[in-house]
Amino acid sequence: MAPPTQYLPLLGTKPKLIAIFGLPGSGKTHLLRHLQHTLPLKHFAFCEGSEVIAEVMASSGGLPAFLSMDNANKRIVRDTAIRNIVETCTSSERIGIMTGHCMFWDEGEECPGSILGNADWAAFTHILYLKVDPATIRARTLADQSRTRPDPSKEHLQLWQDDEMRDLRMNSMQHDILYSSISGEPEEIQHTVKTFITDFAEHDEQVNMSRALQHLDSSLPPGRSIETMMVLDGDKTLTASDTGDILWDMVKDPKLAVTDPIKQIFDSPMKYSYTAFRQAALMHSERHDSILFDMLCEDAASKVVIHPEFLAFLSQVKKDKQVGAILLTCGLTPLWRHVLNKAGLHDVPVVGSGQISNDFVVTPEVKTAVVHRLQHAYHMNVWASGDSPLDLGMLSQADRAFVVVGDQRTRSKSMESRLLSSIQQGLKAQQILLPPTSTLRLDSTTLPPIQLQDLVFDDARKWIFEISHATDKPSAQLLMTATRDASFAGPALRHAHHQIGRYLALEYVSEKIGLTSYPIRHVQGNFTTGQRLLDEDKTLIIALMRGGEPMALGVSEAFPLAAFHHSYQPEDVQEKNLKGMRTVVLVDSVINNGKSMAEYINHIRGLDVPVRIVVVAGVVQEQAVQENGGLRKQLERHGRLDLVALRMSSNKYTGKKQTDTGDRLFNTTYLD
Incomplete structure (x- = not known):
């Protein structure tokens, strides 16, 4: 069973706004109604550009008054309309789908150019163009008795359509907007548009x-x-060879100025960005259906x-x-x-x-x-x-x-x-x-x-340790004071360990694993960018009981989306606990000879689940992590281990009773 679709209303901090263009009579209004009935209204906001303009002009004579304005005042109204659309998408946290016009061109006149302005290009994230055959458009126009439309020739409609597509495609590359033109029978266009919109809605970097x-x-x-x-x-x-060059040489039209549209994308301001590669994927989808595309790829491969x-x-x-x-x-x-x-x-x-x-x-x-x-x-x-x-x-x-x-x-x-x-x-x-x-x-x-x-492959692989610690930092010296003070025990000591765990998570674990950005609502109402741990919701924090729990809870406070698991022995960590996880953070208060930690690492590796392992500890004995130290010796096979510690210690002393960390944490030093 496929997972439910997750619609993402933002691209970075910008609301997604998908604009659908096409000549008058290309079916934009009919398509918008179809989308309104087939896409969930709680995730999408639908509008026609002319209707939003009419709303802006509601107290000033409506659409007729707008049409009588000069171009400068029309620009002001259009800018207000597109900003209203963006505000609707932002406040409702929905993806915008709008229809509109790119230009109005009467036959016999010079091409007037696009009516779209800077506010439009700043608002759009995706553009779809309905490339309907001019003969079909003309037939629809003549058959439409509901409104009066001019009767342009097929030749004029073709020039108009070509100019619109050229203008939209070039401006999209200049403004980091994904663009595609869509052709076919009405049902095919509906299906393709819905497929693309669904992809746009659930995709980001x-x-x-x-x-x-x-x-x-x-x-x-x-x-x-x-x-x-x-x-x-x-x-x-x-x-x-360059396989892309081979493919486009096979399908290029010598009559066109641009014989390699993919190269044109990467030469644009998009350069080699995520958007540029997505635009290239759209270009391949636009030019060829999947069956023809695979055949072309097979033909191109024969030349490689x-x-x-x-x-x-x-x-x-x-x-x-x-x-x-x-x-x-x-x-x-x-x-x-x-x-x-x-x-x-x-x-x-x-x-x-x-x-x-x-x-x-x-x-x-x-x-x-x-x-x-x-x-x-x-x-x-x-x-x-x-x-x-x-x-x-x-x-x-x-x-x-x-x-x-x-x-x-x-x-x-x-x-x-x-x-x-x-x-x-x-x-x-x-x-x-x-x-x-x-x-x-x-x-x-x-x-x-x-x-x-x-080249000779080295079979004698070793464990690679990447160790970060705060031993000589003033902040670490302040934090470790409470842990070394004999008067601290029970709740006070657990609180100190909690603070250490949170500090190590924020200062070191975040640096090792990395951060990812996500949109947050600013106090002023708009969206801005926040940061959290990379794949935080795919991170499992394992507290090695008892001593590791207070520190692990501090790590958990720093990474609130991460899962948390108590473990008294390695076998407590099962394959189901690791399912879907990218990172495991093993937390213990002290690593002495490394035996316990090695058992956990070997056990997790033995489950054969691809996860990164990060070890967090308050104190690590230097001998344990040296080249021939205890932890390295007891680890099986080979691999990489990230280890984070508050301090490294050359003291080989192992605590007992009043000096045992676990007993001090939970006031059990009186037990035999």
Whole structure:
């Protein structure tokens, strides 16, 4: 059973407003009524632009008075109308759907240009254009006896329609608005518009990221204990060609000035943003239905040749059960699936973009997040290869990074300076020349060359500890005073531990896991941006009883959406507790030799659920986390562990009775 649709009324802090345009007679009013009957009114606000203008002019003569105004005064009224629509969407927290006109053009006159102004472009988040055949529009106009309309020729209607679509598409790219034109029979248009609106309503950048990572989870081969994952970019990395160029060369219209509309998107102010990749997905959906699209992708794939060096390398990877490969591309999933299948690489998963039906697009940020998830949730050693600035994030995140360098005439021109900047900021990478005759990027010292056949996977994986502590900070010294004061016990000591947990969560855990923005209602009534823990509602806080509970409650106070679980022994943590979780935060007051914490970590890893593990403790004995320390020795397999502590201690003393933390917390020092 599919989960219920979650409609998101905001895009960032801006209410979503979907504008539907089309020539008079294209069916906008009929379509709006259809949407009113098929979409939930509690989530959507519907309006016709002319009706809102009439409301603005209600005390000044209504729509007839508006039509008699000069253009300057009409602009003022239109601006007021669009602001009223935005205010309605904001106050009701609903997604706006409006119909309107882009221009009015009488036959025989010069094109008057668009009537849309800055207020409109600031308000719209999505635009759909009804591209109805001019002959159909003319027939409808002549048959409509309810109103008087001019009788323009089909040729004029075609010019008018082309000009509107051109103007809307170009302005949408300038103002970060998603645009698509929709054609077909009336029923097809209704279905497509509703499909797109539903997608627009439930999609934003965070949803996109979540869906991409869910796809990653479902794509990884089950039952394989992969230690090292090779993450490969596609275009100009696995192959010398650009698959997008191949596809658009096959379908381009030589009569059109723009032969590659996807390149036009990325050359616009949208650049390589989430919106730009979504616009590209809309473009692919607009031009081709899903069946034709897959056929075109298959044809394009037949023209793609994978570097023989990569074919040989991947054939070796296939033989090693502890090594895997995944194709991570901003390009088209179906096209690359055909490329890999043709090469006999059926087992290599693809995480890529596609049409709107693909549910998500791959952005540079998604690439980085995929590498991070493989490292921290699946505990893999990740090697990444790419060729362009879009890959620098994932290359910097990876454990080993390889820049594929192709022919100097066709490789990315902007990569040189961006790559050097990343290296200066800490990126450690090597370059692979493909073909081997390619000239070096930068120089052999800054970016050492290596050949694919020389790569050797290290089977002797170790645990990687990323430790953060506040030992020398004044704030930590203040917080730890109460815990070391013998007069503090019971509720007072529990309160001190609670404060420590909250402090460590806000100061360190939030930095390790990261934050995400979400809209909040400002005291002035509008929306602004707030911050919370990344995937906070997919975080499980586990209190190791008894001593870890007060600190864990402090962590919980900092992250109120996180789940909370008491545990007396590792077996208390079951697979059902981890279902749907991205992060587990294990909390204990003290880590002495690390035995208890290691048992929990090994148990959670043994459940084979992809979750990141963060350990929070008040005091950690230094010996436990040293290279050959107790915690490291007792951890099984390999992986990554984030550890946060108030202070590190060289004191190996283990408390008993009056000095035992658990007994002091709960006033049980009198027990034998």
